[in-house]
Amino acid sequence: MSTHSVVIVPPLMHPEGPHIALLRAAGFEIRRPIEDITRPGQLAAIIGDAEAAMVGTEPYTREVIFGAPRLRAIVRCGVGYDAIDLRAADERGIAVAITPGTNHEAAAEHALAMMLALARGFPRRDFMVRRGEPWKKVPMPRIAGRTLGLLGLGRIAKALVTRLGGLQLRVLAYAPRPDRTFAADHGVELATFEDVLRQSDFLSLHLPLTPETRGLMNETMLTLMKPGAILINTSRGGLVDERALHAALVDGRLAGAGLDVFAQEPAGLDNPLLQLDNVLLSPHISGLDNESYGDLRVMAARILIDLVEGRWPDGCVVNLRGVNGWRW
DSSP states (O other): OOOEEEEEOSGGGOSOSHHHHHHHHTTEEEEOOOSOTTSTTHHHHHHTTOSEEEEOSSOBOHHHHHTOTTOOEEEESSSOOTTBOHHHHHHHTOEEEOOTTSSHHHHHHHHHHHHHHHHTTTTHHHHHHHTTOOOOOOOOOOSTTOEEEEEOOSHHHHHHHTTOTTSOOEEEEEOSSOOHHHHHHTTEEEOOHHHHHHHOSEEEEOOOOOTTTTTOBOHHHHHHSOTTEEEEEOSOGGGBOHHHHHHHHHTTSEEEEEESOOSSSSOOTTOGGGGOTTEEEOOSOTTOOHHHHHHHHHHHHHHHHHHHTTOOOTTTBOSOTTOOSOOO
16 A cells, blocks of 8 residues: 555644544555644745645745645645645645634534623623622623624534524524525524614624625724624624724723634734733634544545545535546
């Protein structure tokens, strides 16, 4: 059996598991680097002469892609691929794939957890107790009867909708190409982008990061939001103008925000959003639970095996549009 080389970049993927067994059985030589992947200029050296890379959210720029001479495939362990320069990958003939359908359930539960926590005054009420502050018992609006707005209606947003039973929420959604059958079956009202902003007590972002959506939630759009609304972003940090969001949270136009993603990751301690007690934070981990961790590892390995054995993983490769006869 011929040997192919794969570098598994994210430390989360390093431990032994089903993906390692699958790759070894298919003849892959596996490298698991110990270098700090957050250091600029480190990624090209980490990939070196590997033919394939299993990657996370770290940036695969033109310099990284052209600095890896034997690279044939990049598999993103997740679904967001905005950190990968697809044009450079196209020029090199490198297949870039994602693992769809593995983490939407976890991401939906995370978004719901953030929404419920913020609606009940967390983390501010938690800090009040921990800091020994006077116990100010201020009532808050009940969740039932309020409106949840969704920007995007893909896998994660749909999984969130199916978890809302019993909360008695009205659900609005905007999507460029909405699934009207799903919306009708689950009582989701389709609306314009602006109407979703104006009417939502909770606004959850579920859009990809593209040149058109970068900075989408800027000062103008945040001003359109309903006074006292709560923003949840488990999608991509680049969707939100963080300075504008900070201003809206400080002056009280928005009641709170739940952020799993940031414009710069890891978020720096100098990010002023970290200082606010009406902001709930997590480290870009919404799509990770025990089940998704297992599923995405297996799917990433199987994508590489398909590619090296001449099978095209339909629905997973996100570049090389119109290219026929691709070979490892």
